[in-house]
Amino acid sequence: MILDFIQGAALLLALCWLQTINRRLWTDHCVMAPLLSGLLFGTTCVVGMLTPIVLQQGLIFDARTAVLSMAGLFGGPLVAAVAALMAGGYRFWLGGSGVWVGLANVLMPVLLGLAYRYWHQRGKVQTGPWQLLAFGLLVHVLTVLLLTLLPAAQASLSLRQVAVPMLLVLPLATLILGLLLRDIEYRLHTERALAQSEARMGAITRAIPDLLLVLDEDGRYVDVVAPEPKLLLLPRSQLLGKHLHEVMSQGEAERFYAFIQRTLASDTPQILQYAIHTQVGSTVFEGRAQRLEGLLEGKRAVVMLARDISERESVEMERRIAAIAFESQQGMVITDASSKILRINQAFSAITGYSAADVIGQDTRILSSGRQTPEFYQAMWRSISETSAWEGEIWNRRKNGEIFPEWLSISAVRDGHGRVSNYVASLTDISEHKAAEDQIKHLAFFDALTGLPNRRLLLDRLQQAQAASARKGKFAALMFLDLDNFKNVNDLHGHQTGDQLLCLVAERLSHAIRSCDTVARLGGDEFVVLLEDLEPHSEDAAGQVEAIGQKILQALEAPYLIGELELRSTASIGVLLFNDELSGSHELMKRADLSMYEAKAAGKNALRFFDPAMQESVSARLQLEEDIRRGLAAGEFVMYLQPQMDENYSLIGAEALVRWQHPQRGLLSPAAFVEVAERAGLIELLDLQMLRQACEQLAEWARQPATEELRLAVNLSARLLYQPHFVDQVLELLAATGADPHRLKLELTESLLFDDLAGAVLRMTALKAHGIRFSIDDFGTGYSSMAYLQQLPLDQLKIDQSFVRALPDDPNSLAIIRAICSLANSLNLDVIAEGVETEVQRALVLANGCRHFQGYLFGRPMPLSEFARLHP
Incomplete structure (x- = not known):
């Protein structure tokens, strides 16, 4: 059996050697290289399964685990995915009683290889021989353990005949394959570095503004590099191979020859100043020469940089x-x-x-x-x-x-x-x-009346803003501002008063914007504000511009005192957002100007975006933010409950879900307001309101024997969890409402825990000490890391509804559910499945170890009055 494994592993290792050719041929192709690597690894696995070790019908063994784990480690996700799909597809096609274990032996080494790659890229582990051997042993110990999932008779047969040969041969095969692939990567990296070094040196040589001459000990031109060919005695092609006395006068050639000999005899650079007649006339050069180490075409040589110093x-x-x-x-x-x-x-x-x-x-x-x-x-x-x-x-x-x-x-x-x-x-x-120079510069780039940048300087800064926005991926904005009815000021009070008003407007504009922004005056009563470094998302950037624009409108609307005269003036503002260089500066100015006229048409003292859809979106979002603030103050956000059942259809509790009883729009689901609440920084208040209502409901249930055992689960946002006083706030709510902390369960999503895992552990442990339980929501869709499951004080895993709803048609979802239940059981955690809609789904989940359920099969989210009818 050991010889069979050795033969199979040797065949697959030989096939994996083809990766050398693939990596050399496609090393610079970002798509073909990983695809072909994945195909080669997958083909290697298929070949291994064509000549496997067969214990009985449906039980086949080969070295695919070694190949797939190294595909994950050295190939990455795309390579591993292609190889796994080919290997898994072929193993599924082969079928037999061991097909599911065979598929697990495709997925497991790929995941382990990708995990090894992840930690290696972060410097946590190395890819030395001992590490690769230990990794290979881990992979194949897990492979042997997966054999226990076979029916008892087949598992016993497999473990008896295959386990020892596999553990003796395949970890060594993994080590050999890993060293082979590591050597391939190292050699390619070295070759690439050498090529880059040669290219860099070539670029440096070509960028030198001086003449570069390579002369051998006999005074023969070996190489010539000239930034300006006209500085040469002759064209380069005619100089190469000639001797000094063939292109110079006898006296100058002897002087040059003596300089070469002096350079060859010295360890330090030698300098020579000389004048020759080039293609542009008489030119004075300063040459600095250094001898070259080794021989060039069998002779000693020097390299010389000659700089034209005629002007000097x-x-x-x-x-x-x-x-x-x-x-x-x-x-x-x-x-x-x-x-x-x-x-x-x-x-x-x-x-x-x-x-x-x-x-x-x-x-x-x-x-x-x-x-x-x-x-x-x-x-x-x-x-x-x-x-x-x-x-x-x-x-x-x-x-x-x-x-x-x-x-x-x-x-x-x-x-x-x-x-x-x-x-x-x-x-x-x-x-x-x-x-005089400063005065000229100021007159050229600044407005003489207000001292603000003029059109010329604005256009220059606008071009820079376009380039910076495109480079950073952030938006910038152009605000075209025109004073309303400014002509009346000039007509009624004179141009001097109008000029004073313009200066006051310029001063207020400068105070209303950020230090990184620009205010410019184009002439008359027209001003432009350039806003830079806005948010990368258009709606967020538009919100920033809206806030600054309203601040400007309020600032300009205040009275102006000019002597004893009190004047009032408003402005109309047109806004254009941009984040690329596709349009010219003048086109951007034109669009902002057009949007300003839209503001004028809207009744003046207004702000309008060039994009009507964006204007509508921003207005709608700002209105919704204001409605949420009002709704929070008015108590319009109510708690709905979705029942949670055990295996006997007994009610064990509920999940608290927020709904908004809007006075005009009726009952709204979270999809209509949660994202806006998060952006507006209101989600913490909303979560605290739901938490308070949940605690009050728990206290109410505790007064009735029929409901005193019910538990209530409440979702938490990341912002609330990481607030400094979160623990104190929860404990104060429990104390104020009289709720039993042992009946409260806080649900957390996997992704928010990774913002600050240590901080999350600290807060959860403090609350756990008071009896509060914790559940991981949507488990299996995020990181699903064993590391955080070990560190967090958890009580329950919640299987995401996407896996449950795929039942019974998706065997992969069933396998994931089975794995989650097995994992939870080994960690002494409860499991609850959400999204259960049919009896078939409930039966499948129950059969795989999950005994708590939530979904439309038992009830939709419902108000408290309707939930009360579910229990006596």
Whole structure:
């Protein structure tokens, strides 16, 4: 039997090797690679089932568990799903008495493999040999345990003949397959990293603005990379393979050859300045060369970066001329090599206020303003050291302490040995130039009357807002605002009063918006507000805009005091939401303008969205929020009860369900208002009202012998559970109503527990100590993690109605229900099934271990008066 397992496992491992070819062929294809991987794993499982170990008819064994667990671990959900569907489908087609256990042996290793992958990706577990072997042993121990689900005779036969060979062979097969797949992934990752590294180095090389030359020890051009081909002596194709003496003069070629030999003999880069006649004329280059390690085409070689410094040379020449013309309109200063001032001219004194006696012998730091960072000066001196020159804008300090901007040029003077002997600096006071520049910029981008951004700056910010919204996936809004009847102000009180009113409007608008938003004036009485970084959902974003718009309308509606004159003015606002770059800025402005005219047509002092449907949706939602607040205050939310029965059709309790007795719309189900209540932050109040009504009802039942044993289940929202004073609120309700906490059951959904599992455990444990019971609602549709079932103080699991309603036609739902009941039994938890509508469903659920029921078969949600008739 062991040899049979070894042969079967070896065959499947050999087939799994095909994954190497698949991953290499489709490594960059995001869809085909996982699909083909899943097909290969599935085909491997099918091949294994074509040549299985057969104990008797319907009992077949093979190594599919090893393959499927590794498909989940290394392939992921899509690969595992495809493989599992193929393997499960073929096993189902084979049939036999062991078909369900066979299908379980398809699902179980896939789920374990995906769980292993999940924890590995988060760094919790590794995929080393010992870990893979332990995982393989776990998978096949569970496989052996699943054999106990077979009929007794077949289970005994299988365990006796198969268990030991399987546990000896298949964990090792899992280890070998895991190491094979891990090696495939590692090699592909390494190859991809090498390819990316080569591509990156190639991109860096092509992005270098300098000429890149590779020359061998004989002076032959091995490679040439030029950002500007015109900077070459000849076209690149003609240079490659030629020697220096073939393209240069004899003297220049010998100089270059000597430079190459010097570079080859040195461990540090060598520098050479040279002038050659290129395709654009005479050009001066500075070359920096470094020898290459190893041989290139059998010879030593150097790589050289050559930078065109023709312009710099020209500038340096001008600096020398400027030094001669020392006494000029520019401030001039000469220092020694340590930056001690040796000489200044009259223009320097006129600009800085320092006389020669003040600064001679002083360090140039006497002029420092403190505005520049140490990094700025480090970069400046690095440039002077490398290029012997620097120029740029800098802030210095006059003798009277005033800080002013100047344009500073510094040149290094070198002696015959190339050492710096002096620095010559020229400076120009650019205060007036900067002030004029700022004034021009302000006139170009800001409104002269209000100081707000003008149309040009607004359009620029609008383009940036479009790009940011598209990148972040959030909405932005354009609000086009026009003052109502502003012409009357100008006609009755004059344009000066109108201008003062516009300035006050601009001030109020600036105070009404957020710091990240923009208010602009287009001209006349037209303003635009640009709102950025709104919510990602259109309705939520529209709600934000609505709130800001109402705030603006209220601010502008207040009286304006101009001298002794009191004026009133309202505004009409058009709104356009956007979150992409598909439309141009001018088109967005046009749409917002159109919606503003809609606001005018609606009677002025109003806000209208460009999208009528959105306007209607926002208005309806805001009205519903207000109705919910009113309904909560008026006590319109009532508790309906749906009965819960045991296996003998005896009433054991009910689930409390909220309904809204709306004065105009009648009785409303939760679907009509819960989502809006959550968004408006009202769900906690609603939950507390339902909890209070439930406690009051429990207290009422406790007074009657017929109902004193009934339990009442109440659903909780995540927001209420995680409130800081939740436990105190529940205990206060119990104390105030006199309800028995042992009869109260709080239902929680799986997903909300994962927001803060530790916090949930803490709150539940505190309430559990007082006798309150807890149930997990909709169990099986969320995370269904064994980990949280161990940590939470639970009393009951509630099977989701989607599984029950699928009965009796869906065997998968029945299998899930059976598993939930088995799990609950092992954890000493009660189980209740919701959504039971037929006797057939009840019988199937009962047969699988569930003894409590809820659904239309026993009663729909009903008011208290109707529920009272269910018990004596």
